[in-house]
Amino acid sequence: MVFFSNAKAWPGGAFFKRWTRELERKLMGFESQEERVTQEQPVELSGSSSVAVAEGGESVEGKKIIEVGGKRFVLDKKKAEEVFAAKKVINGIDTMTFNLLPLKYQWAYDLYRNMKANHWEPEDIPMNKDIEQWRSADQLSDSDRWIVRMGIGYFSAAEGIVGDNILHVIREMVTAPELKLVLGRHAHEENIHADSLLYMISSLGIDPHECEAMFVDVESIVAKNEFVTRISKDLRRDLDMTRIENIQELAKNMFVFGQCMEGTQFYGLFGMILSLWRQNKFPGIGQMFSYTLRDESNHIELLRQLLMQLVEENPAIWTNEFKDSLVGLMRTAVGLEKQFIDDCLPVESVGLNRDDFKIYIDFIADRRLEGVGLPLLNEGVKNPFPWLAEMMDIKKEQNFFEQRVTEYQKSSALVKPQDDSDL
Numbered sequence: 122m123v124f125f126s127n128a129k130a131w132p133g134g135a136f137f138k139r140w141t142r143e144l145e146r147k148l149m150g151f152e153s154q155e156e157r158v159t160q161e162q163p164v165e166l167s168g169s170s171s172v173a174v175a176e177g178g179e180s181v182e183g184k185k186i187i188e189v190g191g192k193r194f195v196l197d198k199k200k201a202e203e204v205f206a207a208k209k210v211i212n213g214i215d216t217m218t219f220n221l222l223p224l225k226y227q228w229a230y231d232l233y234r235n236m237k238a239n240h241w242e243p244e245d246i247p248m249n250k251d252i253e254q255w256r257s258a259d260q261l262s263d264s265d266r267w268i269v270r271m272g273i274g275y276f277s278a279a280e281g282i283v284g285d286n287i288l289h290v291i292r293e294m295v296t297a298p299e300l301k302l303v304l305g306r307h308a309h310e311e312n313i314h315a316d317s318l319l320y321m322i323s324s325l326g327i328d329p330h331e332c333e334a335m336f337v338d339v340e341s342i343v344a345k346n347e348f349v350t351r352i353s354k355d356l357r358r359d360l361d362m363t364r365i366e367n368i369q370e371l372a373k374n375m376f377v378f379g380q381c382m383e384g385t386q387f388y389g390l391f392g393m394i395l396s397l398w399r400q401n402k403f404p405g406i407g408q409m410f411s412y413t414l415r416d417e418s419n420h421i422e423l424l425r426q427l428l429m430q431l432v433e434e435n436p437a438i439w440t441n442e443f444k445d446s447l448v449g450l451m452r453t454a455v456g457l458e459k460q461f462i463d464d465c466l467p468v469e470s471v472g473l474n475r476d477d478f479k480i481y482i483d484f485i486a487d488r489r490l491e492g493v494g495l496p497l498l499n500e501g502v503k504n505p506f507p508w509l510a511e512m513m514d515i516k517k518e519q520n521f522f523e524q525r526v527t528e529y530q531k532s533s534a535l536v537k538p539q540d541d542s543d544l
């Protein structure tokens with residue numbers, strides 16, 4: 122399959138070689154030039170659980186010395202053990218004091234640090250070239266403009282829906298503070314994404330009402346949004362979270378939002394917009410979508426880990442019947458995404474083949490199912506866009522802070538999320 126003849130001129134290309142090896146070696150974990158974080162080693166606390174402590178941690182009678190993110194803490198051993206044992210994804214110790222220590226879910230704190238290291242702001246990305254292209258008579262096709270309108274229209278609704286569900290459903294129901302911490306960051310990243318769309322709308326001079334009208338008028342957008350909002354609404358009431366069917370409702374929410382929506386239904390447009398970017402169209406918008414995609418990789422991983430942890434702590438929910446229902450939901454999500462792809466690509470243009478995008482969605486959906494240990498829908502389906510896999514890897518590994526120094530720069534560490542490494 123031949124993609125774009127001008128691919129060499131694609132702005133991100135030069136980064137790939139430079140970064141892959143170096144970052145693999147240097148930037149995994151939270152290692153950066155400014156600070157080196159001691160790799161935590163587990164130590165036995167009460168029960169079979171473990172807690173992070175400093176390497177060769179000092180032991181003082183009745184105390185527990187813990188090192189997290191390069192900081193040392195001395196905790197009362199007995200209290201630390203009690204808190205640790207009482208921490209759960211749901212139905213755990215519930216306090217308003219946000220006691221992070223001792224960390225039980227180290228992965229959640231690690232992910233939080235990774236997300237923070239990838240912070241970006243829309244206004245840092247120049248839009249002058251996009252504006253010039255948007256206004257020109259010959260630099261873009263109608264189909265290019267339509268894809269960008271669909272991208273802005275769909276994501277304007279979707280980012281809000283995800284952020285609202287994270288904040289008002291998932292973050293409300295989980296009890297461990299480190300889980301609330303990373304979910305708060307997740308919600309904030311959805312704010313950044315929503316804000317970036319506003320920045321695109323204002324830069325291009327798109328009528329915001331026209332954009333809102335898409336949530337109502339484009340049937341495939343309405344269907345995608347209804348699919349997820351229904352599942353979110355089902356949990357917005359008082360539920361007895363000791364009941365298996367209610368825990369399954371929450372697990373379903375985590376699966377649908379993380380794996381079906383952010384993990385699969387975002388990827389049709391991500392693929393289209395990044396393929397335009399690869400043709401040197403919309404350099405600013407493409408850059409923002411690539412940062413958004415990198416953030417989404419972390420969100421998918423967060424919700425995947427959270428679901429797996431919830432299942433581990435509540436194994437009774439993971440029945441064959443329940444697993445089948447989740448696979449069925451993914452099947453529905455894929456069907457909706459394929460209808461949406463038809464709406465995004467009413468006319469095929471260079472490099473944008475409708476059938477390839479549908480195969481791509483099948484491929485992505487199976488990776489998500491695999492990630493949570495569920496059976497695949499299309500065993501053996503191949504990724505029709507190898508260039509996209511390469512591009513996604515680069516975007517995750519590229520240290521964009523090197524291009525410009527910003528005041529919020531805290532760390533040069535950009536960790537490659539495990540999740541999308543093979544996409």
Ligand code: FE
Pocket residue numbers: 280283310311314413417
């Ligand atoms: Fe987002």
Ligand code: MN
Pocket residue numbers: 283311383416417420
């Ligand atoms: Mn997200």
